[in-house]
Amino acid sequence: MNIGLKDIRHNLGRFLMTAAGVAFLVTASIGMIGLYRGIVADAMVIIDGIGADLWVVQGGRSGPFSESSAISSEMDRRVESIAGVASVRRFVQISQQFAFRGRQLRASITGIDYPKDRGEWVPLTAGRYLENGHFEAIADASIGLGLGDIVRLGQDDYTIVGLAHGMVDMSGDGLLFVTVNDAMAIAQRRTSEEVLLARKEPNAGRTGAGGSSVQQDSKIAATLVTLQPAANEMAVHAAIMAWGDANVLSKADQESLLLNQRLWRLRVQILAFTAVLMLVMAIVVSLIIYMLTMEKRHQIAMLKLIGARNSVIVSMIAQQSYLIGAGGLVLGLGLSHLIFPYFPRRVVIDLPDIGILALAMAAICGFASLLGISRALKVRAQEILS
Structure with missing residues (x-):
């Protein structure tokens, strides 16, 4: 006879409510970990997808994602002349807010070097890749644009010829792919106030950050290098570094x-919140098991009176604790798959993370059962008379 299961069946409603409470804590833990995984996945979308072996950025900087970068428009031709380089592409990325049909939308405008790159590495869900050097765009569905929509960016109208899914930056803004030349034209657009200021101060528009002669957002952010199969990467690296400006x-x-700089603080915060949730879960399960044990003092005393071994009592309490943990974990996983697909940010649920969470739940339930077991073993058979 399994006394733990019989006690749960006798108080099924309370067990389900307890498991549901634990399930919400499990769901929150999965959400915190999954949110971090999703941010990392979003941050790596372009790095993994664009297929560059080397990124040539502004000298003394670590751009274009961890900090800003601006290089000469001739950098790609200089890099292309190095032995071992198979191809080069220019790269631009700027964040911009724009109006569309009475709504304010935001996107991370990403320039791809047409015709060398038509965007074939972007996973399309509808439409086609870029086929013209100007005024065409591929948009992520999260931006809110549809196939064939015409949107005003800078001084020109752009037609959405392709739609993608899951192409966002680390801030959650959807990517809008245009050609590099179009991206530079969009970035160079100035408001009327900026034009007036430039007229009053002739040098105001000529000096960017760090004493640069061109505005920071109006230059190429990076040159993407694809190496030949037999190329010496270190030799190419040394040749470019010798120039001094890259x-x-x-x-x-x-x-x-x-991961280790831009997202480091976020990682620490999420781990801290997850640890707090695990601590709260341990306290909740421990209190529940302790209260269940206190309610069963009469039954435990009866078991001792009829000669039941301590192992029977220990097994009963441990079974209840682990069943509550297992029920909460299963319900939490179910809630996660129901809720998180509707979140505005990507939540990635990985099996290794679920395995680690299950081990943490096992440790929590084991600790919680120890409190109940220690109290149950103190119950004397004489208490049956009280």
């Missing part, structure tokens, strides 16, 4: 900069 980052460097 920095070279590999794909691994870009990933490290994002």
